[in-house]
Amino acid sequence: MTKQQFIHVDADATVKPMPQTSDLVSGTIDGREVAVPWGTTLLEAAASIGTVIPTLCHHPALPPDGNCRLCLVEVDSRLAASCLFPLRRSGFSVSTESPKVFEARAFVLKLLLSRAPNDEYLKELAVKYEAAPDPRLGDLADGCVRCGRCVRACQATGTEAISLVGRSQERQVTGPFFEPPAQCVGCLACAKVCPTGYIVFSEERTSRSIWGRDFEMVLCPICGEPVGSLQELARAGAAEELCPACRRRAMASALVSGPGLSL
Amino acid sequence: MSTFDEQDLEQILRSRPAEPRQLLPLLQDIQARFRHLPKEALLATAERLSLPPARVFAAACFYRAFSLTPKGERLVAVCQGTACHLRGGQAVTESLEKRLGLKIGQTSADGRYGLESVNCLGACALAPVATVDGVVHGHLTPDAAAELI
Numbered sequence: 001m002t003k004q005q006f007i008h009v010d011a012d013a014t015v016k017p018m019p020q021t022s023d024l025v026s027g028t029i030d031g032r033e034v035a036v037p038w039g040t041t042l043l044e045a046a047a048s049i050g051t052v053i054p055t056l057c058h059h060p061a062l063p064p065d066g067n068c069r070l071c072l073v074e075v076d077s078r079l080a081a082s083c084l085f086p087l088r089r090s091g092f093s094v095s096t097e098s099p100k101v102f103e104a105r106a107f108v109l110k111l112l113l114s115r116a117p118n119d120e121y122l123k124e125l126a127v128k129y130e131a132a133p134d135p136r137l138g139d140l141a142d143g144c145v146r147c148g149r150c151v152r153a154c155q156a157t158g159t160e161a162i163s164l165v166g167r168s169q170e171r172q173v174t175g176p177f178f179e180p181p182a183q184c185v186g187c188l189a190c191a192k193v194c195p196t197g198y199i200v201f202s203e204e205r206t207s208r209s210i211w212g213r214d215f216e217m218v219l220c221p222i223c224g225e226p227v228g229s230l231q232e233l234a235r236a237g238a239a240e241e242l243c244p245a246c247r248r249r250a251m252a253s254a255l256v257s258g259p260g261l262s263l
Numbered sequence: 264m265s266t267f268d269e270q271d272l273e274q275i276l277r278s279r280p281a282e283p284r285q286l287l288p289l290l291q292d293i294q295a296r297f298r299h300l301p302k303e304a305l306l307a308t309a310e311r312l313s314l315p316p317a318r319v320f321a322a323a324c325f326y327r328a329f330s331l332t333p334k335g336e337r338l339v340a341v342c343q344g345t346a347c348h349l350r351g352g353q354a355v356t357e358s359l360e361k362r363l364g365l366k367i368g369q370t371s372a373d374g375r376y377g378l379e380s381v382n383c384l385g386a387c388a389l390a391p392v393a394t395v396d397g398v399v400h401g402h403l404t405p406d407a408a409a410e411l412i
Contacts, residue, residue: 154317160317161317163315163321165324166324166325182316
């Protein structure tokens with residue numbers, strides 16, 4: 001095996017310094033002037049002036065993925081996914097509701113509706129954009145729009161028990177080998193970020209089930225309320241844990257009666 | 264040989280540095296050795312490269328070059344590209360299916376033959392084409408295709 005050769009290019013002294021995030025870039029969104037820090041995404045820039053762009057796969061706590069295409073807007077007469085589009089130059093001209101955007105979004109909705117025709121949010125948008133599931137696509141309605149929010153949430157926790165597997169229409173969210181994922185800690189992060197409620201779980205005081213696996217719950221030693229699954233807390237490095245309410249109470253009483261916080 | 268052998272797997276895994284970027288090369292080596300990616304091998308690869316099994320499994324399912332079930336000893340791939348289709352690729356496909364007693368995507372019960380489709384081999388001037396173990400056969404007729412086996 002030969003070692004791969006890498007070419008190192010020395011920095012050109014005349015190259016402009018990287019813009020600082022404090023530098024502002026300005027342009028217009030739907031004709032309104034906007035100035036935002038360099039690198040702000042178009043979606044964030046629009047939100048900063050109160051312009052709502054519909055999103056589905058976007059979640060503020062997760063890295064953007066741009067796969068649902070609902071947030072398409074027209075930037076200098078080209079379509080771009082606003083959640084992934086960093087503003088790095090002044091003079092941009094963005095239209096979030098042009099006829100081109102309307103048409104593109106209606107098409108995207110048609111595809112998303114084929115997967116999740118009963119989703120309230122999508123149904124609402126479908127009315128606005130006059131979109132309906134396309135019967136030619138066949139019956140794909142399983143409730144999952146393959147946005148991968150669950151996978152990104154699972155990655156963000158460092159677990160990465162599930163992934164999007166396969167291609168085209170066969171693509172699906174699953175554990176390795178289409179089996180209940182052994183790495184899952186039962187934290188429910190995937191289910192909580194799922195925009196369509198496709199990921200189901202059941203929960204009782206002492207147990208929780210998700211992805212075909214059962215988890216034992218850790219109960220608060222003071223009030224007995226469930227705090228989290230055993231594996232989830234072990235992963236977080238907290239085998240025994242008070243529930244949030246009892247922890248606040250314990251901290252408050254320590255502040256009142258003790259010499260000071262020892263936490 | 265397509266049977267799983269732990270020592271062979273160990274040898275393959277140790278042939279490359281334990282870095283995440285070696286995932287696809289390792290999967291290619293394993294596919295070449297066992298003609299599929301056994302579950303044990305995927306789990307061992309994940310462990311060796313310190314990658315989550317979910318990511319290894321997703322990679323294994325993404326590429327058509329990889330298979331989770333054993334592929335035939337002799338692989339027959341028939342082109343379904345536009346040029347081949349126009350020049351009788353469908354009849355060639357049917358002839359091969361009949362000759363092998365297999366449908367596209369299937370492997371014979373004894374594991375000797377596998378039949379699959381490819382979307383274009385880039386040999387459109389030779390249409391319709393098929394490959395047997397990577398060797399390209401062009402200008403096929405249904406009869407000529409059956410004689411390849």
